[in-house]
Amino acid sequence: MNDALIIRKKQLLYRANHRGIKEMDIIIGGYADAFIMDMPVDVLDEFEKIMSELDRDLLTWFVGEVEVPAHIKSPLFDTILQHTIDRQKNK
Numbered sequence: 001m002n003d004a005l006i007i008r009k010k011q012l013l014y015r016a017n018h019r020g021i022k023e024m025d026i027i028i029g030g031y032a033d034a035f036i037m038d039m040p041v042d043v044l045d046e047f048e049k050i051m052s053e054l055d056r057d058l059l060t061w062f063v064g065e066v067e068v069p070a071h072i073k074s075p076l077f078d079t080i081l082q083h084t085i086d087r088q089k090n091k
Contacts, residue, residue, distance in 0.1 A: 009036050012048060021055040027062055030087055031080045046076050 016032035019025050028051060039047060050058070050072060060066040062081055 005041070009039070009044065012036060012044070012051065015051060019055050021059060023059055024055045027080065027084045028058070031083050034083065043076060046074060050074075050077060050080070 013032050013036050016036070017025055017029035019028060032047070036044070036047070053072060057066075061068040061072065061077075062084070068077060
């Protein structure tokens, strides 16, 4: 892994854990803590796309208040949600 990619991953990891809404720190940050250093670039790009959305919007999508829009709905989004559910079950 090159230095630029490592720096990018560390920056995204920080951003994932400092979202502004605690619930999003738990959801996005928890997923990033577990997986970001092993993400290939294409998945990292998609993760960054999801992270670019507003916290309030992400929260409504993750908790099911509002249907996830097509431009965000993806296997990665579903994986992040499932990871959060699994973490809560194991507490």
